[in-house]
Amino acid sequence: MISTRELTKDFVVSRTETVHAVRGISLDVAPGELVAVLGPNGAGKTTTLRMLTTLIAPTSGTATVAGYDVRSDPARVRRRIGYVGQGNGAGHSQRVGDELLGQGAIYGMDRRAAKRRTAELLENLELKELAQRKVSELSGGQRRRLDVAMGLVHAPGLLFLDEPSTGLDPQNRANLWQHILRMREQHAMTIVLTTHYLDEADSMAERVVVVDHGEVIADDTAEVLKTRLAGDRIVLTVAASNHSRIQELAERLPGAREFTSTGDQVSVRVTDGPGALPILLGAAQQDGVPVAAAQVHRPTLDDVFLNLTGRSLREADTDGKAAA
Template sequence: MIHARGLTRTFKVNKERVEAVRGIDLEVEAGRLVAFLGPNGAGKSTTLRMLTTLLPPTSGTATVAGRDIVADPAGVRARIGYVGQKNGAGENFRVRDELVTQGRCYGMTRAEARRRAEEVLDLLELRPLALRRPGTLSGGQRRRLDIALGLVHRPDLLFLDEPSTGLDPHSRADIWQHILRLRAEYGTTVLLTTHYLEEADSMAERVVIIDHGRVIADGTTERLKSDLAGDRITVTVHDAQDAARAAAVAERFAAPGEVSAEGTAVRLRVPRADAALPEYLRALEAAGVKAAAAETARPTLDDVFLALTGRTLRESDGAPAAA
C-alpha cells in the first residue's frame, strides 16, 4: 500500500537549510495498522504530508495505493483518506451536509453522496448528531466527524495524524473503538501518528520509530521491546553485601552494563524475564543469597526509544516542533 525510498524534505528557515526528513524508506502492506512514532520535530508530519501529496519531496520516490506521489498526486488523493491534526469540517453546515459535500467533491452523484453519508453516519455512530453543526460538537464527536469525512469515498488507505490528541480518556477509547471497527469491516490500511505510546503499544500491529528525519526502528512492539529494551528484573535481598553478591551472579544472565545494584535492590535487563527469573533465583540460592522479593516488568516503547537514543520520547516532546 505504501512503498517509499529515500524520501527527503528540506526547508529554508531564516535563510538556513533545515533537513526535516533525511531519507525515509517505508513499506506498508495492505490491511495493516501501523503507528509512526517520534518526538516533536522528528519528521513524522512532514513525511505524512509528502505521502498524502500535500508537500512535494525534495528527493526520493514513493507510491501510495499504487500511484506515484509526484507523477499522479490526484490518483493518490482519490484512493486515500487523510485526517490531520486540525478539524476538517466547517462551522456553518450540518454534519450530514458536510458529509454529502465531501462525497460530491470526490465526484459522487448527489444520490451516491447521500447514500454514503448515511453509511458513515452509522459507522461512526454520528446519526444522532446529523442535524447538528460541527461547532456545537464535543472534541471526541468532532474527531469522529473528521474520520467520517476521510472515509466518505471508501479509501483503501487512511492516514491519521494524532487522531486522539487533546481528548479525554473516554473519548480516546471511543475513537480507537471506531478505528478498529472500520478496519474489521472494511480491511482499511491505517497509518497513524500518536504521542500516546500506550495506544501504539496495544493497538498497532507494527511500529515505525523516526528521529531526526530517519527511521531508527521498525517492527512489532513485542520484537522491538525484546530486541532493543528487554524485560526488567528487580530482586531485593537483605543487605548490601548480599546485593553485591547478587549483582555478580546477575552478570551471568544479563548483557554487560545491564546490571545495577542500589542499596539492597539488584536490577537487571534480560530478553525474557519469565524464563530468566527462575534460573536467576536458583543461582542466587546456590550462591548462598536469599531473595526477599522479586518482580518483573515488561519494557515500554519509551524504553525502546531510550535504548536507541539515550533519551525518552516524552522528554524529547518538550523540544520545539519543526515538523
C-alpha cells in the first residue's frame, strides 16, 4: 500500500537557514497492516504523512501510495486514501449529517449513495443521534469520531491518522479506538497512525516505526523492539552491603547489562526476565545473600526510545513543546 525510498523534505526558512524535516525515509507498508509511527515533536512524523497524502511535495526521493505516485498522480492517491489530521476537519457551524453528505459529494458520490454511506457511518460511529447537531455543539470525543467518519466516507483502503486521540480522556480514547478497529476489521483497511500514546502503539499496532531527526531508527513489532532493544529489568531488594555481591552474580546472567543500585534495590536488564530471575535467586541463596523481594518489569516502548536515543520519548516531547 505504501512504498517510499529516500523520501526527504526541506523547508527553506531564510536565505541562510534550511530545516531538514525529513532526511531520507524508506518505508514499506503491506495491505491490511496497522503501523504506528512514533517520535518526539519535530521528528518528521507529520511531515512524512503530509507528503504521503499529497498535501506537500517531497524535496527528493520517491513514494507510491495505494499504487500511485504521489508526485505524478496525486488525485488518484487522494481518491484511495482517508486522512484525519491533528485538527478538527468539520466546519463549526455545519450540521454533522450535512458534513458527511458534503464529503460524499466531494468524492463524486451521487446523493443516494452519499445518504446511504452517511447513515452507515453515523450508525457505526455512534453519531446517529447527533446528525442534526452543529459541530460546535459536540464534545471532543464526538468531534474526533466525526473526523474519522469524514475520512471514511469514500471507503478508502488506506487510512492515515495523525494523533487521532490527542486531548481525549482515557474513556473517549478507548471508545474512539474501538470504533476505528471495528471499521478496520469490517473493511480490511490499512492504517498508518502517529501517536504520542505509547500504550496505543504497543497494544494495537502490528508494526512500530520509530522516527527521530527525520530518519527511521527502528522498525519492527513492538514485542521484538522491546525484547531486542530494551529487555526485561529484574529488581531485587537486598541490604546495601550486599549490592556488589548481587551485581557479581547478576553479571553471569545471559545478556545482563545496565546495572543500577538505589537505596535497598539493585536492578539489572536482561533479555529474558522470567527465565533469568530463578537463576539469580538460586545463585543468591547458594551464596548466602538474603533477598527480601524480587520483581520482573517488562519493557515499554519508551524504554526502546531511551535505548535508541539516550532520552525518553516523554522527555523529548516535553523539550519539543518547550522549544516551540
